Amino acid sequence: MNKKATVLLIEDDLIVSETYKAYLDNEPINLIHVTKGTDVFEYCKHTIPEVLILDLMLPDMNGMDILKKIKQRQLNCAVIIITGQKSADITDEAMRYGAFNLLEKPFEASQLIFILRNAIHQHDLYDKINSYQKTQRNSYHDFIGSSKEIRTIYQIIDTVATAKASVFIEGESGTGKELCAMAIHKESRRKDKPFIALNCGAFPKNLIESELFGHVKGAFTGALNNRDGAATSADGGTLFLDEIGEMDITLQTILLRFIQTSKFRKVGSDKEEKVNIRFICATNRDIKAEIKAGRFRKDLYYRLNIISIKMPTLRQHADDILLIANHFLRHYSKDENKLFKGLTQEAEQLLLDYDWPGNVRELQNLIHRIVVMNDGKMITATMFSTLINKSEVQFEDKNDIPTCKTPSSLEAIRPLKEVEKEAIMMAMKLTKGNLTEAAKRLGVAPLTIYRKYESWGEKLR
Numbered sequence: 001m002n003k004k005a006t007v008l009l010i011e012d013d014l015i016v017s018e019t020y021k022a023y024l025d026n027e028p029i030n031l032i033h034v035t036k037g038t039d040v041f042e043y044c045k046h047t048i049p050e051v052l053i054l055d056l057m058l059p060d061m062n063g064m065d066i067l068k069k070i071k072q073r074q075l076n077c078a079v080i081i082i083t084g085q086k087s088a089d090i091t092d093e094a095m096r097y098g099a100f101n102l103l104e105k106p107f108e109a110s111q112l113i114f115i116l117r118n119a120i121h122q123h124d125l126y127d128k129i130n131s132y133q134k135t136q137r138n139s140y141h142d143f144i145g146s147s148k149e150i151r152t153i154y155q156i157i158d159t160v161a162t163a164k165a166s167v168f169i170e171g172e173s174g175t176g177k178e179l180c181a182m183a184i185h186k187e188s189r190r191k192d193k194p195f196i197a198l199n200c201g202a203f204p205k206n207l208i209e210s211e212l213f214g215h216v217k218g219a220f221t222g223a224l225n226n227r228d229g230a231a232t233s234a235d236g237g238t239l240f241l242d243e244i245g246e247m248d249i250t251l252q253t254i255l256l257r258f259i260q261t262s263k264f265r266k267v268g269s270d271k272e273e274k275v276n277i278r279f280i281c282a283t284n285r286d287i288k289a290e291i292k293a294g295r296f297r298k299d300l301y302y303r304l305n306i307i308s309i310k311m312p313t314l315r316q317h318a319d320d321i322l323l324i325a326n327h328f329l330r331h332y333s334k335d336e337n338k339l340f341k342g343l344t345q346e347a348e349q350l351l352l353d354y355d356w357p358g359n360v361r362e363l364q365n366l367i368h369r370i371v372v373m374n375d376g377k378m379i380t381a382t383m384f385s386t387l388i389n390k391s392e393v394q395f396e397d398k399n400d401i402p403t404c405k406t407p408s409s410l411e412a413i414r415p416l417k418e419v420e421k422e423a424i425m426m427a428m429k430l431t432k433g434n435l436t437e438a439a440k441r442l443g444v445a446p447l448t449i450y451r452k453y454e455s456w457g458e459k460l461r
Contacts, residue, residue, distance in 0.1 A: 005120045006030045008049040010040055010066070011082075012059050020053065023109035027116065037061025041069070049077050050123045051100075051116060056083045056090075064093060071098045076126075078119040080112075091298055095288060101302055118165060118306045125159050125307065141183040143176060144327045145320035149312040153180065160307050161187030166259070166279040168304050170287065171311025173440070174361030177282035178242060180309060185238040190278060193237030198230040201246030202436045202446035209251055210267045213258075219268025231264055235275040244304070245285035245296060246445065256300045279304060314356040314363065321351050324360060328367040329379065336371050346381035361440070424452055 011017040012035045024031055034043060037058045052070070056063035067079055078100040083090060086104035094102055100119045103111060138146045140154045160167060161184050169177045178197060185195040203211050210219070214229030230239055247255070258264045263274045281304050290296040314321065326342065333340040343351070356362055366387060374383050427438040428449070439446040
């Protein structure tokens with residue numbers, strides 16, 4: 001039988017505290033009530049609660065100061081802030097100091113119960129990770145790696161996969177956010193149902209709603225037939241919203257309602273539909289900065305960020321570089337019918353010394369190019385040198401296109417817009433019209449390419 005979670009309620013108003021106790025009366029928790037901030041740290045001397053429900057206005061201390069001390073002392077507990085005067089400044093400060101969530105008075109019992117359950121779940125998740133014994137796995141689904149950092153990701157996936165809660169994945173481009181989402185789906189009870197991925201940055205504002213929810217015939221110019229969207233396709237399974245930080249603020253409002261109710265309408269339709277979906281989102285943006293700038297809704301973030309996963313950069317799990325490189329080498333050697341068996345010591349050192357701004361995707365691309373461009377049994381440092389040397393080739397984010405050589409005459413200089421168009425057209429051709437993949441290779445947002453085509457008066461095919 002699972003041990004009851006201990007929840008510490010800090011509230012000086014006895015009438016209000018009795019109300020909260022009544023709200024939580026049927027929850028399987030051990031609820032402790034104190035009235036002063038000093039009582040918190042006295043209690044924590046002998047017991048660390050799983051969750052603190054903390055009112056900001058206390059007679060002896062400011063609740064925010066308590067939150068800061070909890071973070072400073074690294075107490076292993078989730079903190080739910082209750083405030084009667086919620087503002088952007090209070091929210092930002094609470095998020096900065098690690099609050100799990102904020103509740104603004106007055107609120108319903110269901111809101112407190114929902115947030116508390118999620119806080120307990122996340123606490124249990126990280127508690128299991130901290131006590132999880134080391135494994136010897138070198139791979140996991142499509143992940144390759146055995147470092148402490150990447151094993152932690154495996155462990156998180158193991159733990160969260162069977163839950164229903166939404167997952168928010170953050171990390172630089174090329175770190176494997178979509179692989180993480182797919183692994184969660186494959187380990188979940190929904191593994192036999194669809195996994196639908198939608199890149200929120202790949203479509204302009206006027207099309208993304210249709211891609212998400214579908215449309216009916218005649219809903220807009222070009223809507224020649226009824227069409228299901230990602231929401232319908234993902235029913236029963238998982239919907240992965242990649243680059244959620246790119247989503248237009250207006251659509252974020254619609255998405256929030258969809259997540260809360262599981263109901264939506266196709267564009268141009270009055271019929272409401274209901275689906276059963278688990279949401280997984282990902283972004284390479286600093287989402288808290290986006291919230292502060294007013295480009296991302298705080299309430300949507302709280303709804304999506306029930307379980308948070310931060311993908312490590314390749315620099316942070318550099319112990320896996322050679323393991324990953326050799327995996328790609330075996331794969332592409334077989335795929336390209338080459339005879340490569342490994343890397344020389346000098347080549348390995350070159351890989352270890354490089355900073356990998358494009359992360360695993362850049363390493364994958366580099367190995368593929370080396371295999372295609374060379375023959376032999378061993379990859380040598382010479383094969384890498386012209387591609388990995390920053391003075392000769394600039395890898396800007398995900399871009400693997402070499403910089404142009406200096407023209408030998410003024411006549412050879414071409415207008416920048418011509419070079420730009422040529423690069424985009426070439427990328428679209430090589431990726432066979434895959435807008436998302438072309439954007440990744442060029443190191444730009446998919447919407448940038450879409451707008452370029454619009455400016456040229458051409459249509460994406």
